Amino acid sequence: MVKLEPRRGRLIIHFFGRKYEWTIxxxxxxxxxxxLILWLSLPLLLYFVARIVFNYPPIALMSTxxxxxxxxxxxxxxxxxxxxxxxxxxxxxxxxxxxGYTAALLSRNYGLSPALTLPAAFLVGAIIALALSPIxxxxxxxxxxxxxxxxxxxxxxxxxxxxxIFGAETGIxxxxxxxxxxxxxxxxxxxxxYVSLVISLAFLFFVDRTLRSRYGFMxxxxxxxxxxxxxxxxxxxxxxxxxxxxxxxxxxxxxWFLAHYQGSFTGAVWLMPSFLILVLLTATLGGxxxxxxxxxxxxxxxxxxxxxxxxxxxxxVVVLFLIxxxxxxxxxxxxxxxxxxxxxxxxEPSIKVRRQT
Amino acid sequence: xxxVSNLTKRFGGIIAVNDVSFKIEKGEIVxxxxxxxxxxxxxxxxxxxxxxxxxxxxxxxxxxxxxKMMHERAKLGIARTFQNPRVISxxxxxxxxxxxxLGSPYGKNITMTEAGAEAIYYLDLFGLLxxxxxxxSDLAIYELRLLELARALALRPKLLLIxxxxxxxxxxxxxxxSKLINRIRNEFDLTIVWIEHVLKVLMRSADRVxxxxxxxxxADGKPEEVVRKPEVVxxxxxxxxx
Numbered sequence: 273m274v275k276l277e278p279r280r281g282r283l284i285i286h287f288f289g290r291k292y293e294w295t296i297x298x299x300x301x302x303x304x305x306x307x308l309i310l311w312l313s314l315p316l317l318l319y320f321v322a323r324i325v326f327n328y329p330p331i332a333l334m335s336t337x338x339x340x341x342x343x344x345x346x347x348x349x350x351x352x353x354x355x356x357x358x359x360x361x362x363x364x365x366x367x368x369x370x371x372g373y374t375a376a377l378l379s380r381n382y383g384l385s386p387a388l389t390l391p392a393a394f395l396v397g398a399i400i401a402l403a404l405s406p407i408x409x410x411x412x413x414x415x416x417x418x419x420x421x422x423x424x425x426x427x428x429x430x431x432x433x434x435x436x437i438f439g440a441e442t443g444i445x446x447x448x449x450x451x452x453x454x455x456x457x458x459x460x461x462x463x464x465x466y467v468s469l470v471i472s473l474a475f476l477f478f479v480d481r482t483l484r485s486r487y488g489f490m491x492x493x494x495x496x497x498x499x500x501x502x503x504x505x506x507x508x509x510x511x512x513x514x515x516x517x518x519x520x521x522x523x524x525x526x527x528w529f530l531a532h533y534q535g536s537f538t539g540a541v542w543l544m545p546s547f548l549i550l551v552l553l554t555a556t557l558g559g560x561x562x563x564x565x566x567x568x569x570x571x572x573x574x575x576x577x578x579x580x581x582x583x584x585x586x587x588x589v590v591v592l593f594l595i596x597x598x599x600x601x602x603x604x605x606x607x608x609x610x611x612x613x614x615x616x617x618x619x620e621p622s623i624k625v626r627r628q629t
Numbered sequence: 630x631x632x633v634s635n636l637t638k639r640f641g642g643i644i645a646v647n648d649v650s651f652k653i654e655k656g657e658i659v660x661x662x663x664x665x666x667x668x669x670x671x672x673x674x675x676x677x678x679x680x681x682x683x684x685x686x687x688x689x690x691x692x693x694x695x696x697k698m699m700h701e702r703a704k705l706g707i708a709r710t711f712q713n714p715r716v717i718s719x720x721x722x723x724x725x726x727x728x729x730x731l732g733s734p735y736g737k738n739i740t741m742t743e744a745g746a747e748a749i750y751y752l753d754l755f756g757l758l759x760x761x762x763x764x765x766s767d768l769a770i771y772e773l774r775l776l777e778l779a780r781a782l783a784l785r786p787k788l789l790l791i792x793x794x795x796x797x798x799x800x801x802x803x804x805x806x807s808k809l810i811n812r813i814r815n816e817f818d819l820t821i822v823w824i825e826h827v828l829k830v831l832m833r834s835a836d837r838v839x840x841x842x843x844x845x846x847x848a849d850g851k852p853e854e855v856v857r858k859p860e861v862v863x864x865x866x867x868x869x870x871x
Contacts, residue, residue, distance in 0.1 A: 489731050496717040499679065504732030505703035505784065 308473075311567070315465045323458065332578065334461040338533070340574035341468035345526040347555040347566040348475040349519035352482060354555070356491040356515030357408040358498060363420035364523050365548050367397045369427055369539040371524025376444040376537035377437070386450050386532045390525065397524025398517050405513040428543040443538025450532040464533050471529060472567075475522060479563050491515065546589065550577070553596050559608025568607045630655045630820050631676070631788060636685035638671055645671040646682070647844035653788075653837075658814055658821045660835035660852065662828065664865050667841040669824045670712055673790045676822070677709040678702040689788065704734050706787035710794060712824075714773040718766035722776055725765055726751050729783035751779040755809060771802045775809070782813060789813075791823040795830065803827055807834055832856070840865060 277284040285292040315337050322330035350364050371393035378384040378392055407419050431438035438444065450467060453460050482488050493501040494508050501508050531537040541547075554573050558565030576595060580588040603609060631653040638646040646668045653659050661669050674680045676687060678699035687695045694702055716725050726748040730736050736744060752758050755775040760768060768776060774794050781789055794810065795803040807830045814821055825831045831838065831852065838855045840848040842864040848855045855861055 486731055486737070489728055492720075493717065493728050493732065496719075497715055499699075499711075500715050500717065501732070502679075502699035503677065503703055503709055503781075503784075504729055505700050505734060506732050507698075507700045 307564075307567075312469070315462060315469065319458075319462050329458045331458055331461055334458070334465050336574050336578045337465045337571075338461070338468050339577070340571045341465070341472045342526060342530070343551060343554045343570035343574060344472040344566055345468070345475055345529070346523060346551045347558060347570060348472070348479045348563060349522035350551060350555050351558070351563060351566060352479045352491075353515055353519035355483070355488075355495045356519070357512045358495045359408055359412060359416045359512075361420045362417050362548065362552075363423040364520075364551055365542055366420075366423040366427055367401065367520040367523035368527040368530070369424065369543050370397045370400055371527025372531045372537040372542065373431075373438060373444070373527070373539055374524070375528040375531040376447045379447045379531065380444055383448075386448060386528070389532070390528055393524045393528035394521045397527075398521030401520030402513065402517045404520075405516040408512040408516050409509050424543045424548070428540060431539050431543075438539060441538065441540040443536050443540070444531075445536045447531045447535050447537060449535050450529075468529060468533075471525065476563060476567070478522075483563065487511070549593070553600070557596070557599060557603065557606045559606030565606050565608030572607070630690060631822075632686075632688040633676070634686045634688075636672070636675060636687065637683050638668075638675055638680055639683050644844050646675060649685070649841070649844075649846045651839060651846060651849055653820060653822065655820055656814075656818065657836045658811075658823060658834055660831040660838040661822060661824045661841065662826070662831065662838060662865060663841035666843075667865075668844040669841055670792055671844075672841065673709060673792050673822065673824060676788075677707055677790055703784060703786075706785070707790065708781040708784045708786035708788070709790040710774075710777040710781050710792055712792045712796065714770070714777045716765040716768075716773060716776055716780070719764060721762050721764055722752060722757055722768065722772075723748055723761040725776060726779050726783050729780040733784045735785060748783060751783045754782070754813075755779045770797045771806075774798065774806060778806075778809065778813075782817065785817075787820060789819050789821045791821060791825075793824050793826065795825060795827045803830055810834065828856070 273288055275286040277286065283294045285294065315334065318333055318337070319330055322328050322333055346364055346368065350361065353359075353361055353364075374393045374396040375386070375389040378389045379386070384392070404423075407416060411419055432440045451463065454463070483491070490501065490504075490506045490511055493504060493506060494511060498508050527537070527542070530542070550573055554566055554569045557569035557573065558567075559569075573596065577588075577592055580592040580595070584591045633652075634650050636646055636649045637644065649668075649672060661672065663669050671680065675682050678694070678697060678701070682695060685695070686693060689702070689705060689707065692705070694705065694707075697705075717728065720728075723745070727744055730739075730744040730747045730751075731741075739747070749758065749761065752761050755778060757772060757775055757779060760772060765773070765776065774797075778791070778794065781791075791810065794806050798806065810821065810823070811834055813819060823831065823835065835852050837850065838848070838852045839846060840855060840858075840861045842860075847864060848858050848861045850858075
């Protein structure tokens with residue numbers, strides 16, 4: 273029924289009468305399934321190596337992986353938003369905080385479960401984004417940057433002004449966890465790693481499918497030249513508003529995850545410019561418009577952040593940003609650019625057409 | 630097909646287009662000439678929806694499109710090219726035309742493969758087939774002009790607005806572009822409004838010529854009649870040999 277048939281450079285799998293062929297020669301290893309398997313098995317592998325081989329509870333390690341996934345959850349919609357609006361948003365963490373506060377307040381004050389706070393967080397984030405979306409039409413350049421940069425600062429001030437609601441720097445405690453504890457804290461964190469990983473994957477899948485659709489084609493034209501896009505008959509304003517709304521809603525889901533992962537939500541921490549910079553660095557180091565590049569850059573940035581924190585103590589932030597600055601200087605097209613240089617033709621979107629003779 | 634009535638557009642104190650009225654019939658090639666700053670490109674921008682007029686009315690196939698946005702006019706069948714070719718420079722020639730096919734109203738009902746084949750057809754029509762995998766940024770100015778025309782045609786327009794298709798081209802290239810424009814008019818049953826400074830080419834191709842000066846329409850008629858009008862000679866043509 274199931275039979276493996278190794279051939280030169282490829283493996284043929286016979287599975288209940290069906291035949292699947294997989295190229296195993298290393299130079300053809302482009303199959304995303306390999307990347308996916310590696311990615312999915314990494315937390316489990318690290319968990320067992322640390323716990324069983326070294327007898328060390330890998331909470332810090334797992335938290336780093338969660339942080340990396342969080343950066344992906346932010347950077348993937350951020351990249352899509354940048355392409356679809358043709359604008360660089362400097363306030364993505366504003367929507368994270370909106371989602372976090374919505375989930376935390378609904379959970380603590382009304383006892384709503386995470387399953388109910390999830391759509392609520394998305395909806396509140398998306399509705400606020402829809403109300404703000406005209407800024408993607410009326411402003412550009414430094415004006416857009418300033419407007420989006422001001423949003424998190426305003427929200428930050430509001431959380432201090434109404435600390436009775438938002439808890440200022442102590443945040444909102446007693447938020448229901450995503451799932452009941454198993455009794456093993458380390459194992460709980462491992463589950464959270466996988467939850468964040470699944471959300472990241474869902475975001476990447478959504479972004480990828482969008483960019484490959486006609487809608488993605490239109491977004492690509494808008495990103496290049498809005499006037500040309502209009503001359504194509506594309507409703508630029510509508511697409512920009514929809515993109516801004518949905519991607520911001522996705523960012524709000526990051527806040528929802530944080531609130532139910534930490535059991536509290538402290539917006540002051542996430543509204544800090546340092547987190548914004550890490551999101552921007554992840555998106556940039558991933559490579560312009562490169563959706564899968566953010567996976568590599570997110571894990572790199574999160575790991576580097578943890579390593580510098582442990583190694584350099586108070587100087588960690590300085591060292592972290594210095595290293596990332598150097599990388600930005602040397603990797604002008606990000607991590608994905610390294611791949612792109614080697615496989616230029618694959619990167620360029622094209623459609624093969626056989627001409628009729 | 631196109632009726633423009635009392636069209637006016639101001640930019641601060643400058644009246645770029647001043648009370649311009651004319652009609653264009655289906656299938657015509659109408660040349661639009663005038664000295665620099667006469668308001669020709671502004672008029673094209675007003676017809677294509679790039680600008681909304683301060684006063685006046687634009688009707689397209691009996692429909693008032695004065696307040697319609699540029700994308701709505703494109704969907705109605707008004708396509709344009711730009712004075713300085715505006716292509717998606719970091720994409721191939723094929724992708725540039727493919728985007729137009731997909732963006733067009735009929736593009737919604739065809740598969741990606743069909744759209745790809747359609748784009749190839751337009752590239753072939755304009756002699757750009759060999760350049761289909763070349764990035765637009767690597768194309769010569771002549772090829773860029775052709776690419777813009779291919780892209781505009783891929784939208785399957787009824788009215789094509791051409792803004793100086795021959796700027797920067799040598800005489801042989803200009804002649805070739807002129808022949809192509811005439812060919813697509815006949816093959817695709819197009820109506821064309823064509824801004825051009827190369828008068829000799831326009832005289833051969835255009836059915837009618839409109840002459841603008843300081844935002845005003847100073848002449849409208851057959852090419853050979855218009856160029857003999859004293860006000861046109863004084864404002865634009867001068868002593869040029871036609």
